[in-house]
Amino acid sequence: MIDVKLRSVSKRFSRGGDAAAVDDVSLTIAAGEFFTLLGPSGCGKTTTLRMVAGFAFPTAGQIHFGDQDVTRLAPNKRDAGMVFQNYALFPHMTVAQNVAYGLKVRKIGRAASAERIEQALAQVHLAGYGTRRIDQLSGGQQQRVALARALVIRPRILLLDEPLSNLDAKLREETRSEIRRIQREAGTTALYVTHDQAEAMAMSDRIAVMYGGKVQQVGTPHEVYHRPANAFVARFIGRSNVLELPVAEASADGLELRLPSGARIGIGAPEGHGLKSGDTALVSARPEQVRLAGPTADGALPGKVTGIEFTGMATNLTVDVAGDELMVSVVDAPDGIKIDDQVGLLLAPHRLWVVKP
Numbered sequence: 001m002i003d004v005k006l007r008s009v010s011k012r013f014s015r016g017g018d019a020a021a022v023d024d025v026s027l028t029i030a031a032g033e034f035f036t037l038l039g040p041s042g043c044g045k046t047t048t049l050r051m052v053a054g055f056a057f058p059t060a061g062q063i064h065f066g067d068q069d070v071t072r073l074a075p076n077k078r079d080a081g082m083v084f085q086n087y088a089l090f091p092h093m094t095v096a097q098n099v100a101y102g103l104k105v106r107k108i109g110r111a112a113s114a115e116r117i118e119q120a121l122a123q124v125h126l127a128g129y130g131t132r133r134i135d136q137l138s139g140g141q142q143q144r145v146a147l148a149r150a151l152v153i154r155p156r157i158l159l160l161d162e163p164l165s166n167l168d169a170k171l172r173e174e175t176r177s178e179i180r181r182i183q184r185e186a187g188t189t190a191l192y193v194t195h196d197q198a199e200a201m202a203m204s205d206r207i208a209v210m211y212g213g214k215v216q217q218v219g220t221p222h223e224v225y226h227r228p229a230n231a232f233v234a235r236f237i238g239r240s241n242v243l244e245l246p247v248a249e250a251s252a253d254g255l256e257l258r259l260p261s262g263a264r265i266g267i268g269a270p271e272g273h274g275l276k277s278g279d280t281a282l283v284s285a286r287p288e289q290v291r292l293a294g295p296t297a298d299g300a301l302p303g304k305v306t307g308i309e310f311t312g313m314a315t316n317l318t319v320d321v322a323g324d325e326l327m328v329s330v331v332d333a334p335d336g337i338k339i340d341d342q343v344g345l346l347l348a349p350h351r352l353w354v355v356k357p
């Protein structure tokens with residue numbers, strides 16, 4: 001197992017004034033870690049992954065596998081196993097021939113190859129499928145062949161670019177835990193790319209949230225969900241209300257904020273928040289962390305229900321509070337709650353989190 005380091009890696013595709021596709025990205029992926037690049041389409045995930053694979057070279061910065069600088073090394077010299085979104089399998093060849101591909105390139109002998117192919121197919125639970133043709137397999141099975149082909153070379157790092165996006169929703173959920181099992185059993189460091197925040201949360205040890213070619217935050221699923229670094233992360237991971245609240249008083253580690261009702265609440269704030277009295281703080285409140293109360297409840301923000309959506313697990317409401325639409329998710333909505341009802345919303349101070357713009 002090795003760790004992988006990106007040091008101030010940037011990629012520009014043209015010399016002109018275009019924005020960098022990847023802009024000064026520094027990351028350390030620990031040995032054996034399942035690390036995910038998460039962000040909307042066009043934010044630079046694939047470009048970053050391709051530079052780690054060696055299919056593209058950085059305009060600036062360095063990439064290390066363990067102690068080795070691989071920044072300008074050819075892909076076949078890096079021992080990185082790559083799984084693509086469209087699998088990139090050869091449809092007219094058998095499963096075993098597809099898996100053998102990386103071994104041929106590396107000039108591994110016939111007997112050793114056969115053994116390693118069998119082992120890789122067993123790893124992905126496709127033992128005995130070697131002689132099948134690719135076009136005789138389901139999408140999920142093809143996906144596992146692509147994984148076996150990446151694993152058979154015993155990669156130092158496994159690279160996966162949106163490998164589940166061609167599968168339907170149910171298979172996608174099954175396959176994501178399957179990928180995690182395979183990665184854990186193989187003991188390989190993994191760098192995974194997705195635009196799907198639920199997938200990233202479910203699979204990853206840590207996530208780098210990217211936007212505009214830049215890393216916005218690196219953290220565990222728990223950290224990026226509960227302590228988003230900025231408004232983009234708060235809104236991109238799950239759903240979040242980002243409230244603008246005036247600061248009544250500020251200290252090094254706490255803020256007194258004024259609510260639209262005129263009431264004040266005290267909340268903790270991250271070190272170096274830089275806010276002072278009179279500033280406006282951006283505060284993230286998850287819909288499931290806002291509580292529903294009667295319209296006149298003590299300290300509640302009065303509002304009017306403008307939307308109701310029952311999901312089975314919870315009831316999602318939108319509530320108009322002095323012109324702002326807030327999302328509220330409750331598991332125990334009162335029977336008969338309907339549009340235009342007057343309600344009160346309670347914000348628990350310890351559930352609020354100050355974010356940067």
Ligand SMILES: Nc1ncnc2c1ncn2[C@@H]1O[C@H](COP(=O)(O)OP(=O)(O)O)[C@@H](O)[C@H]1O
Pocket residue numbers: 013021039040041042043044045046047048
């Ligand atoms: N070969 C290329 N030539 C020019 N621009 C590119 C090339 N590849 C990617 N880009 C641009 O770089 C940015 C990041 O792309 P990409 O890494 O594919 O994003 P993601 O995988 O997050 O959707 C986009 O603006 C994209 O248009």
Ligand SMILES: [Mg+2]
Pocket residue numbers: 045046047
């Ligand atoms: Mg991409």
